[in-house]
Amino acid sequence: MKIDTVNENGKIMVNLSGSMYVEEAAVLREKLIVLMESGHKQFVIKLNHVEYIDSSGLGVLVAIQKRALQIQGSVTLVGASGLVKELFELTRLNKVFTMQ
Template structure:
């Protein structure tokens, strides 16, 4: 579930919680693409309250990461834990995204 998307100091701060499935991913992708269109390219995702994310959710993160890099930005992931952290490690996304 998308808890919050806000812009602060030219960064897009995204807080997610619960379970991230296709429906949430579609909404999230649209919101983040609007941010990219406005020229924002630095994203910080707080996943500390996420207990599940499916492949579509991971796909959104990867797609936004790719677009952010093209615009000289980056995506940072915060708060990985539990099965979500294991999934990031298993898929080697911990090597793709800076994590905190």
């Protein structure tokens, strides 16, 4: 999985591609926590090029969302489609996240 982050006008754009399993989820979590600790609060996670997310990946996204809310921030998920979109709907996480 490839993880790229870009600061666009104070929002952190997180571009993901590939599949997110346990190892990749841990890397993503660490990157986003470091950004939060350095003062960033607004995150847009682009899922356009993500083919699969396992349960640990979903768990990391939920943990990041919870942490962002604690610091009055937000996490928006963009571009989920196919199997990834179905996973969010089946787990009802589409009700937890702002999804576009």
